[in-house]
Amino acid sequence: MKDKRCEPVRRELEELMLNDNFSAATGEHLRTCFECREFQRQQTKLRQIVGSLGTVNAPADFDFRLRARLVADAEAPSFRFWTITVKGLATAAVLVVFGVGAVMVWQRVDDPTPAVAVAQPPQVTAPEAGAGEDPNRQVHWINDSLMNPAVADNRTATPPRKPKPSRPANTPKRTVSTVDFSSERATVISNTPPAVDNATVFPIEASLQSVKVSLDDGRGNARTISFPTVSFGSQRVLTTTANQFNSKGEW
Amino acid sequence: MNTLTTIDELAFAPSLPQETLEDTTSDHALLEATRSGDQDAFAELVSRYRNQITSYIYRMTSDYDGAVDLAQETFVRVYRARDRYQRSYAFSTYIYRIATNLAISELRKRKRRKLVSLTGFFQSTDGGEPKELNPPDGRPLQDSELVDQERRDAVQRAIGTLPEKYRAPLILRDVDGRSYDEIAAILETSEGTVKSRISRARGFLREKMRAYL
Numbered sequence: 001m002k003d004k005r006c007e008p009v010r011r012e013l014e015e016l017m018l019n020d021n022f023s024a025a026t027g028e029h030l031r032t033c034f035e036c037r038e039f040q041r042q043q044t045k046l047r048q049i050v051g052s053l054g055t056v057n058a059p060a061d062f063d064f065r066l067r068a069r070l071v072a073d074a075e076a077p078s079f080r081f082w083t084i085t086v087k088g089l090a091t092a093a094v095l096v097v098f099g100v101g102a103v104m105v106w107q108r109v110d111d112p113t114p115a116v117a118v119a120q121p122p123q124v125t126a127p128e129a130g131a132g133e134d135p136n137r138q139v140h141w142i143n144d145s146l147m148n149p150a151v152a153d154n155r156t157a158t159p160p161r162k163p164k165p166s167r168p169a170n171t172p173k174r175t176v177s178t179v180d181f182s183s184e185r186a187t188v189i190s191n192t193p194p195a196v197d198n199a200t201v202f203p204i205e206a207s208l209q210s211v212k213v214s215l216d217d218g219r220g221n222a223r224t225i226s227f228p229t230v231s232f233g234s235q236r237v238l239t240t241t242a243n244q245f246n247s248k249g250e251w
Numbered sequence: 252m253n254t255l256t257t258i259d260e261l262a263f264a265p266s267l268p269q270e271t272l273e274d275t276t277s278d279h280a281l282l283e284a285t286r287s288g289d290q291d292a293f294a295e296l297v298s299r300y301r302n303q304i305t306s307y308i309y310r311m312t313s314d315y316d317g318a319v320d321l322a323q324e325t326f327v328r329v330y331r332a333r334d335r336y337q338r339s340y341a342f343s344t345y346i347y348r349i350a351t352n353l354a355i356s357e358l359r360k361r362k363r364r365k366l367v368s369l370t371g372f373f374q375s376t377d378g379g380e381p382k383e384l385n386p387p388d389g390r391p392l393q394d395s396e397l398v399d400q401e402r403r404d405a406v407q408r409a410i411g412t413l414p415e416k417y418r419a420p421l422i423l424r425d426v427d428g429r430s431y432d433e434i435a436a437i438l439e440t441s442e443g444t445v446k447s448r449i450s451r452a453r454g455f456l457r458e459k460m461r462a463y464l
Contacts, residue, residue, distance in 0.1 A: 014450050017428070042464045046457055049406050050425040052399070058305040059319060063297060066323050073327055 005029050006036050013040050018047050278342030286333045293333075297326055300343070303427070304350050310422045311354035313411040321357060325350045340436060347437045351419050358415050402463055409459040417452035420445050425453075 009029045012022060013036075022030075030037050059065075211227040278299070284292035304325055309318035328349050329336075336345070410418060423434045424445075435442045457464065 011450075014453070015431070015446060042457055043453065045464045046453060046460060047425050049402055049460065049463065050410075050421070050456070051428070053310065053403055053406060053426050054306075055302055056306040056309045056315065056318075058301040058322060062301050062305070062319065062323070063294065066297060066326055069323055069327055070330060073331065 006033060009033075009036050010039055013043055018044070018051065279338050282329075282333060282336055282342060285330070286336070293330060296329075296342075300346055301326075304346065307347065307422060307427065308350055308354045310407070310410060310426055311351075311415075311418060312357055313407060317357065321353045322350070324353055328353075341433075344433060344436045347423070348439070351437060355415050355419070405460065405463060406456075409456055412459065413452055413455055417448050417455065420448045421452035421456070424449050 006029070009026045012026050016022060030040060210229050213225045213227075215223045215225065217223065276295075278296065281292040281296045285296065301322060305318055305322040308321045308325075309315055312318055312321070325346060329346060410422065413421065419438060420434050423429045423437065424431070429437075431442045431445050435445045438445065
């Protein structure tokens with residue numbers, strides 16, 4: 001068991017140099033305390049071992065190398081100047097690149113016009129009287145007309161503005177670029193001229209426009225599915241002079 | 252005639268020439284001469300301290316080539332800062348402080364680089380105490396010199412495992428034999444801290460070197 005006097009004795013033993021003599025009180029305590037005696041023995045041995053490490057000599061060419069180093073160090077300032085200059089220029093270049101990039105990003109974010117042209121929905125206007133060309137042409141708003149025919153009638157006259165679906169705040173704004181050609185007449189392309197001069201060529205009635213279905217997924221995202229109209233080409237009206245027994249192609 | 256014939260006369264001789272002689276060879280005087288362009292004075296300073304500094308840094312880093320490089324760097328810094336040198340401290344304190352800072356900086360660099368050392372293979376992976384690389388062989392050896400060499404190697408390895416804040420004061424005290432106040436001045440800390448650290452360092456070493464004690 002350690003005595004109260006052990007601590008100051010050990011502190012004294014720690015602080016003494018290896019060959020110093022300890023005080024009489026410490027000597028007295030060491031005679032009676034086995035633990036402190038063992039501590040002193042180990043401490044002395046340890047310090048002797050550590051002290052035996054001695055000095056490691058510098059190599060013989062130490063002075064020569066040091067002199068060369070000092071000479072190199074004396075010549076170093078110009079090198080250091082250029083190093084600092086190059087580093088400074090590199091840093092400035094990097095800063096300029098980052099600055100230009102930041103300005104470009106800022107301008108792009110700040111620009112209200114979107115980069116992608118968004119096609120406007122087709123303007124549905126009331127068919128003019130005497131337009132004749134496609135009197136039955138109309139856009140079928142299936143989702144509305146099927147549910148409420150009255151709405152469909154109104155749409156043919158003046159299409160009311162669709163209510164803007166409420167979009168959740170965290171939903172990203174999506175732009176849909178579509179071009180709807182269903183309300184325009186398709187061009188008739190024919191490689192063969194009409195066999196009979198007075199043959200009237202007119203397109204097959206294509207009043208049934210492409211079927212469009214607008215769906216709302218409940219989160220404000222509208223999806224439009226369009227079924228294109230199938231065309232079967234054109235038809236000709238046979239004239240009275242036409243003979244069904246004529247050669248192929250001439251009716 | 253004013254010649255010295257006996258020891259007593261020598262003792263009572265005018266002290267001025269003696270002081271002048273000491274002044275011209277003191278570290279401060281040599282550095283003053285270096286400042287004024289005397290290269291021989293600096294060479295004298297180097298020859299006085301090169302072994303001490305190399306040895307001290309070697310004990311700190313356990314790497315002889317690195318220690319030589321750092322010792323040279325120490326002298327380069329002394330030379331570079333010769334105009335800013337102040338005589339408030341002993342020159343030995345000044346140069347040891349530079350060497351200590353360089354050695355500690357090197358130890359920290361190594362820690363960052365996580366250099367793979369041979370002793371590292373014998374360290375436990377769970378962060379515990381490193382194991383002894385060469386456990387002592389109980390068989391008697393023929394040559395006592397070999398025994399001493401093995402013991403010195405073991406001590407050097409054990410010192411190398413000490414935390415740097417314990418390593419420097421222990422080496423300065425037990426290897427170089429410096430006083431507490433001088434160590435405190437070199438490490439820029441109080442004497443109490445120095446004593447405490449040396450005591451802790453010896454405790455660590457006692458545990459590691461138990462087989463040799």
